[in-house]
Each structure stands twice: as structure tokens, then as C-alpha cells.
Amino acid sequence: MTPAADTPDTRFLWWPYTQMATSPKPLPVVAAQGVYLHLADGRRLIDGISSWWTACHGHNHPAIRAALERQLKTLPHVMFAGLTHAPAEELACRLVASLPADAKRKPARVFFAESGSVAVEIALKIAVQYWRNRGQxxxxxxxxxxGYHGDTLGAMSVTDLASGFHGAFADYRVPHFFAELPRDEARRAALAHLLERHGEEIAAVIVEPRVQGAGGMRFHDAATLHAIRTLCDEHGVLMIADEIMTGFGRTGTLYACDSAGVAADLVCLSKALTGGMLPLAAVVASDTVYEAFHSSRMEHAFMHGPTFMANPLACAAANASLELFAREPRLAQVAAIEAQMRRELEPCRALPGVIDVRAMGAIGVVQLSHPVAASLRPAFIARGLWVRPFGDIVYLAPPFVIEAPELSRLTAGVCEVLSEWSQREAALPCEVSTP
Ligand SMILES: Cc1ncc(COP(=O)(O)O)c(C=O)c1O
Structure with missing residues (x-):
């Protein structure tokens, strides 16, 4: 792999999750349209991971662009304390109406932010203050x-250290409890035991519903998610659903919680919220959570306020994106993508070194026996595909508008790259890498 050589244009930039001294130079992108990324040298790559799982309608969707152009003419930005605006009001209505409710709680209030990690920070702080406002x-x-929940202090403190992202900050993280997902009776009993012993110290349980993304695209079933909800209720602990990766159709339902009929007390959203056009995040609090803040006492108010929260342009993009979900057959497209990925990735199962092939919604995964990660990335680029294997997985998470032949190019690319890899599989060195 060629180490990055700084050009006059890149010498002041610092890339994420990147050893700047040894990584290949990032590819210059000049345009993104539909499922394609257009590079400065004229090549185009199919974006097989929807730009970190954001561009659910494909890049630069005309309906979202039109909404942005309209919004740009009147109100690109305004602060959100003491002021309000229609795009945020409309978006809050849409989110509250679209999230699942149950007999004990229903989505009630939306607090906006600009990134997923900050949404997680906000959800954690709301949970802590919820108990404080109730005298605990x-x-x-x-x-x-x-699990993975982001890279800021609170978010990385509830991220499993074993995911490999935060080793350098092991001593800086805030100590919390970690448990296995309650996938079976034994693990369910272990989680119940932990909640029994420590329930009164625990503000909330946080989970990525149905799919743990950056921790390895690991799936769990609806019953497991349901068990978490039940245990939280039994032990009087809040439940935070981190739907930042899973929200907006990625797992086959609009929210992953829908598939289990689970209503969380706090839901974190970001990534595909704006259809991948602009940064925006939201924390949706249930009526029961919000009631603890609604009082005549200022010390019960939530003291948090990101400068760019509820940015009107980003809210307009999100409204247009949700309109597309209502108008176009996105979830049917996701179901078709799942079926095609299952079928076309299945041959990988026979390859030496492959230990699992799975798909849920528009996420297809081939899991390898050991981490090969970044070493496979150039082989995808050479085939005109933007795919970023990490850890021990090669995965696809394409835009939902991808056509069957383009998806076949992605799945064929995965099969070819892995077949070549498994042939020369001479114990590649293990490495930690990120999505
Ligand atoms: C489940 C989950 N939570 C939180 C985050 C953090 O979001 P952001 O990168 O926008 O801070 C991510 C990002 O991948 C995520 O997948």
C-alpha cells in the first residue's frame, strides 16, 4: 500500500481513524450522484456503504436538493434558544408520529443536535437528570x-472497549456496566442479575437495536430486543435505543425497534435522518421522561444547547427525506436488497476463511475467521466499488435506490475479492481497523 504523500491541497488535513504516516492518500471526490461517487480522475465508484450509512436515497437526491434550495432562500440558520421555526416543528411532528409507542410510553419531545455522538451524550444526560429531577x-x-455509540467521552464510555476504537482512552473513559446481549436464557438471567444488584445506580440501558454496527455488524433477533425492554421495565431502568445506524429503514423497518414492537424511553437518531445531505441528530424523549423536566423549577430544565441544533437547512432536508419514505417504496426496496444480497453473497460461505454470511434489511455481511480489514480495500477500489471492510467483516450497506445490476456488481466484487483473498490466505497479520 502506498503511504499518503501530502499534496499542496491535503497538507493541512487530518483524516479520521487514519494513521496519517502510513495510510494511502484519500481519493479526491468531485461529485456524488445517486449511488455513484465521481473521482477527480474521472473514475466513478459505486458507494456500497452509503457514505457511512447516511445516503439512504442515494447521493444528492433532487427532492432533498429542491427542499434545501427553497430553505436557503429564507432561513439557512438561526439559533434555537428562545426562537422556533417551521422546519424544526414539522420534523419534530414527523418523528414523534413515526416512532413506536406502547402502553407505558409514547414519543413526546424532540431535542436536536448535530451529530450522532452528541445525540448519545444528550440521551445519557437526559437519563441522569431524569432521575435527579425525581430525587434519585x-x-x-x-x-x-x-456495542458502539460514538467517539465523545460519554458515548465512548458506553462503547465496548473491545471494539478497538478507544484503547488510547481506556483510562479516560467513565466506568459503566457491560453485559452480553440477552440472546438466550443464561444471558437473560445474567442481565437480570446485574440489574437486580445495580438497578438503583443505573440510569439507563443503552442498546443498538437489532444490529450492532461499528462493533462488527452483529445481528440479534427481535426477542432479544424485547427481553431488554422487559428487563428495563421490571427493574425500573430507562431504555435508550441508539437508532443512529439502524434508523430510517436500514434493517428493513423504518426503525429497528418497530420489528420488536419496542418503544424506548429515549431514541437517538442521526446519519440517514437528512437522507445523508447534512449533519443533524435528534433525541426523542417519551412522555414519561419529559414529564420529569416539565416543572416550575429552573433546576429541572435540561441545560444543554448545541449552537447549530435544529439548523433549518438540515431540518428541511430531513423533512424532504421523510417525505420520500412516505412517497416512494423504500422499505420494499430494502426487502428486495436483502433478498438479493442473501442470494448473491451466499457463495462466499463456501470459501475457506469465511465463517458466516448474513443479511438484515440493506446490510449484507461476510464474516471472516480473522481481521483482514484495510488490506482488502484497494481491491474494491480497483473494481470501481467503494467498500470498506473492517475488523473481520466485509459488509455492504448500499443506498436503498440501488438497481439490481449495480447491487450485483457490489456482491460480485465481494465474492471475487474474498475468493482471491482466501486463495492467498497465508495468515495475514491481524490489525485493528475501523469502518
Ligand atoms: C450506533 C451509533 N451510534 C453513534 C454513532 C456516532 O455518530 P457520529 O459519528 O455522527 O458521531 C454511530 C456512528 O457510526 C453509530 O453507528
Whole structure:
């Protein structure tokens, strides 16, 4: 792999999750349209991972662009304290109406932010203050092995250290409880036991519903998610659903919680919220959570306020994106993508070194026996595909508008690259890498 050589244009930039001294130079992108990324040298790549799982309608969708152009003419930005605006009001209505409710709680209030990690920070802080407003001190959280919730302090403190992202900050993280997902009776009993012993210290359980993304695209079934909800209720602990990766159709239903009929107390959203056009995040609080803040006392108010929260342009993009979900057959497209990926990735199962092939919604995964990660990336680029294997997985998470032949190019690319890899499989060195 060629190490990055700084050009006059890149010498002041610092890339994420990148050893700048050894990584290949990032590819210059000049345009993105539909499922394609257009490079400065004229090549185009199929974006097989929807730009970190954001561009659910494909890049630069005309309906979202038109909404942005309209919004740009009147109100690109305004602060959100003491002021309000129609795009945020409309978006809050849409989110509250679209999220699942149950007999005990229904989505009630939306707090906006600009990134997923900050949404997680906000959800954690709301949970802590919820208990404080009710006269209890609860400052610990329970998170799951292989979970990932972001890179800021609170978010990385509820991320499994074993995911490999945050080793350098092991001593800086805030200590919390970690448990195995309750996939079976034994693990369910272990989680119940932990909640029994520490429930009164724990503000909330945080989970990525149905799919743990950056921790390795690991799936769990609806019953497991349901068990978490039930245990939280039994032990009087809040449940935070981190739908930042899974929200907006990625797992086959609009929200992953829909598939289990689970209503969380707090839901974190971001990534595909704006159809991948602009940064925006939201925390949706249930009526029961919000009631603890609604009082005549200022100290019960939530003291948090990102400068660019509810940016009108981003809210307009999100409204247009949700309109597309209502108008176009996105979930049917996701179901077709799942069926095609299952079929076309299946041959990988026979390859030496492949230990699993799975798909859920528009996520297709081939899991390898050991981490090969970044070493496979150039082979995809050479085939005109933007795919970023990490850890021990090669995965696809394409835009939902991808056509069958383009998806076949992606799945064929995965099969070819892995077949070549498995042939020369001479114990590649293990490495930690990121999505
Ligand atoms: C489940 C989950 N939570 C939180 C985050 C953090 O979001 P952001 O990168 O926008 O801070 C991510 C990002 O991948 C995620 O997948």
C-alpha cells in the first residue's frame, strides 16, 4: 500500500481513524450522484456503504436538493434558544408520529443536535437528570459487549472497549456496566442479575437495536430486543435505543425497534435522518421522561444547547427525506436488497476463511475467521466499488435506490475479492481497523 504523500491541497488535513504516516492518500471526490461517487480522475465508484450509512436515497437526491434550495432562500440558520421555526416543528411532528409507542410510553419531545455522538451524550444526560429531577442519583449506564455509540467521552464510555476504537482512552473513559446481549436464557438471567444488584445506580440501558454496527455488524433477533425492554421495565431502568445506524429503514423497518414492537424511553437518531445531505441528530424523549423536566423549577430544565441544533437547512432536508419514505417504496426496496444480497453473497460461505454470511434489511455481511480489514480495500477500489471492510467483516450497506445490476456488481466484487483473498490466505497479520 502506498503511504499518503501530502499534496499542496491535503497538507493541512487530518483524516479520521487514519494513521496519517502510513495510510494511502484519500481519493479526491468531485461529485456524488445517486449511488455513484465521481473521482477527480474521472473514475466513478459505486458507494456500497452509503457514505457511512447516511445516503439512504442515494447521493444528492433532487427532492432533498429542491427542499434545501427553497430553505436557503429564507432561513439557512438561526439559533434555537428562545426562537422556533417551521422546519424544526414539522420534523419534530414527523418523528414523534413515526416512532413506536406502547402502553407505558409514547414519543413526546424532540431535542436536536448535530451529530450522532452528541445525540448519545444528550440521551445519557437526559437519563441522569431524569432521575435527579425525581430525587434519585443514578449516574451509571449499562451497555452491551460489541456495542458502539460514538467517539465523545460519554458515548465512548458506553462503547465496548473491545471494539478497538478507544484503547488510547481506556483510562479516560467513565466506568459503566457491560453485559452480553440477552440472546438466550443464561444471558437473560445474567442481565437480570446485574440489574437486580445495580438497578438503583443505573440510569439507563443503552442498546443498538437489532444490529450492532461499528462493533462488527452483529445481528440479534427481535426477542432479544424485547427481553431488554422487559428487563428495563421490571427493574425500573430507562431504555435508550441508539437508532443512529439502524434508523430510517436500514434493517428493513423504518426503525429497528418497530420489528420488536419496542418503544424506548429515549431514541437517538442521526446519519440517514437528512437522507445523508447534512449533519443533524435528534433525541426523542417519551412522555414519561419529559414529564420529569416539565416543572416550575429552573433546576429541572435540561441545560444543554448545541449552537447549530435544529439548523433549518438540515431540518428541511430531513423533512424532504421523510417525505420520500412516505412517497416512494423504500422499505420494499430494502426487502428486495436483502433478498438479493442473501442470494448473491451466499457463495462466499463456501470459501475457506469465511465463517458466516448474513443479511438484515440493506446490510449484507461476510464474516471472516480473522481481521483482514484495510488490506482488502484497494481491491474494491480497483473494481470501481467503494467498500470498506473492517475488523473481520466485509459488509455492504448500499443506498436503498440501488438497481439490481449495480447491487450485483457490489456482491460480485465481494465474492471475487474474498475468493482471491482466501486463495492467498497465508495468515495475514491481524490489525485493528475501523469502518
Ligand atoms: C450506533 C451509533 N451510534 C453513534 C454513532 C456516532 O455518530 P457520529 O459519528 O455522527 O458521531 C454511530 C456512528 O457510526 C453509530 O453507528
Amino acid at each position: 442519583t443514578r449516574t451509571r449506564f449499562l451497555a452491551f459487549r460489541d
